[in-house]
Amino acid sequence: MISLVRCFAVLGALSVTTQGFAQTAPKPVLANIGPVSVDFGAIKMGDTVSVPITIQNISSGTVSIASTGINGVAQFAMDSATCASKSYMIVAGDSCYLTIKFTPTDAGGTTFSTTTAVLVQSGSITQIAQLHFSGSGTEALVEVTPVAIDFGDTFIGQQVMVPVTIRNTHKATITQLGGSAGNATFDAGTDCGGPTVPVDPCHVYYTFTPSVSGPAQANADITIATSQPTSMSQDFPISLKGNGVATFPSPNVAAWPVGIDFGRIKVGHTATVPFLYRNNSPGYVTTAGGGFNDNNGPFQGFSHPEADCMTATFAPGVTCHTDYQFLARAQQVYAGSTDIFFFTPPDQYVVPYAFSGTGVGTLARVTPQTVDLGTVAFGTSASVPVVITNTSDNPLSNFTGGQMNTPFNAVSNCPTSLSVGQSCSYTYTFTTPSPQSSLKASYTATTLLSFNNIGSNSNGIQPIVQIQITAHVGDRIFGDGFNG
Structure with a gap:
């Protein structure tokens, strides 16, 4: 009998659940099929992301495969090209892939989900895997x-x-x-x-x-x-x-706009609106203010060096402008204000400016973030790629974390600097422990992945993304003898 103490010692920091002995007879397992559950996370409206579902023949003969497909859910689609190229027949030791695609058609956080089934058959033996997919729309x-x-x-x-x-x-x-x-x-x-x-x-x-x-x-x-x-x-x-x-009060200066809501702006993106002021008075006017105390705050103003606006004093009839920018650093609502002063001694005219904006989305798209690899036979392994796409305005760098303990492993191909629009990945692999050191159980590992946007400012923006991978172990000998 395998010691439970020994089992937990092997697992270390990973969580394990065992649910005792089932009363059903053992069933042969023809293939590793997974992931069986994928949460794509929050994806920008209109973007398409995908995950490969691997069907690996672990039997000694050829198996046939079929799928119920995805019907009636417009946000999901299935591509079975690699399996079709093999006429949906997989020889021993070979694999093919079903690619599940997700395209959210809503930006309000609506969760979309769908299910499908994969059937693997050899002679009179049929293995069925139920697959579940979900995701939501953002931005x-x-x-x-x-x-x-x-x-x-x-x-x-x-x-x-x-x-x-x-x-x-x-x-x-x-x-x-x-x-x-x-x-x-x-x-x-x-x-x-x-x-x-x-x-x-x-x-x-x-x-x-x-x-x-x-x-x-x-x-x-x-x-x-x-x-x-x-x-x-x-x-x-x-x-x-x-x-x-x-x-107008003296000095006669028209300033517009005096308040704006930048709207919903993606984290890491910069939105800009010009604020103008025109000297309608007969004499020169001096301006001051219009700035912010926090140089790394969400709102900043940048004066434009027009020929007649190079100094703080501008002539009659001249129009100058300042570009005010909003940079969201997190998913939250921001508000700010400042005052701009116009004066011709002894007169002074104060115009208050008001700003607001909402940060949405993330600095980069990381998907999927929650995955169940399904049941993996002893002596085999299963993998899933987690893809990072730079959707910000500047390169990403300083990729840290993302690793997992045995029996999981992570391999990254992310470069020192990830250019705008480019992608890299962390591929997570679950390798089953030996039957002697593991009951049929569920293994779950959670890791934190971080990176930053070096171009935002000296501090940058550094999100922390949680990735969770689950897998279950079992083989053709134990079948359903143990549940986990």
């Missing part, structure tokens, strides 16, 4: 910023403009639809024109032209559509407001 199809604009005080009859930038972070062509505010006070124009290819930004330009004194507001709706990899669309509500005035 928007594209980035639209800002989503709320406060134009502030504006002279009656004067027009001011703020651009809304559409950054195509999707991997296929998109089309921008709508965007009109349907209001004579607020108008919209666009340079999007037709379909926008990946990476290229385009804009919807919103203007505010008050005709009377007092507050005004309107709502617009920008719709982004794509047909690749599947047909989907997403609406982006835009909130607009401003205040018409007949006079």
Whole structure:
């Protein structure tokens, strides 16, 4: 009899469960099939990720395979090309793969799931494995910023403009639809024109032209559509407001916008909105302020060195601008404010600026993060790749952690610096202990993986990702004699 004390000593830090003896007769095992359960995690809307399901013939003869397929769940698809190339017949010791693909069509955190079954047969013996897959959608199809604009005080009859930038972070062509505010006070124009290819930004330009004194507001709706990899669309509500005035305090300087919501911006991405100010007074005006105490905070301002704006003092009729940027470091809501001062002694005019934005997604896509490799026969092993894709604006570096203790092992091909858009992987392998040192049991290992974005600033952004792998042991001798 195998000692339970010996079993736990071998496992060390890994968690093990055994559930006693089953009452069923032993059944032959024809193949290792796995993973049998995969949680892809939170994936950007419209992105496609995949995981290979390995079918390894561990019998002494040829086996045939079949699958019930994936039906009725648009977010999942199955590719059986490698198995089809072998006519769905696997000789002893050989393997083929079913590739399960996941494409979320929603960005609101909705969880999608599906199941399928794989059948392996040899003569009168049939082995059936139930497979389960899940994942959720996060981040928007594209980035639209800002989503709320406060134009502030504006002279009656004067027009001011703020651009809304559409950054195509999707991997296929998109089309921008709508965007009109349907209001004579607020108008919209666009340079999007037709379909926008990946990476290229385009804009919807919103203007505010008050005709009377007092507050005004309107709502617009920008719709982004794509047909690749599947047909989907997403609406982006835009909130607009401003205040018409007949006079300004001295010095007479118009500043716009005075408040914006950058919207939902991916962690590690930088969103930018220009803030302008124009000297409407007859004399020179000096400006000050407009900065932030925290140089590594989420909001930062960068003045533009136009020819007439090289110093803090600018002439009558001159328009200058400062680019305010939002860099989300975590999945949370941010808010900030600052004041900009305009003065011609002894007069001073203070304009408060307000900012908000929400960090979504992650610095890099790491998938899958939770995997059950299924039952693995004694004397064999099973593996799954965890793929890291750099979806940030800068290279990733300093990959640390990610290792696991025996009977699991991790092998990484991640370089010193992972370029934007490139991928690397940690391949996790479970090798069964010998029958003499292990009951049929479940093994679960958890590890933490970290990396950082060296280009964000001196501190960088360093997420920590948890990866959990589970496997079960069993062979053709014990069959279902032990449950785990």
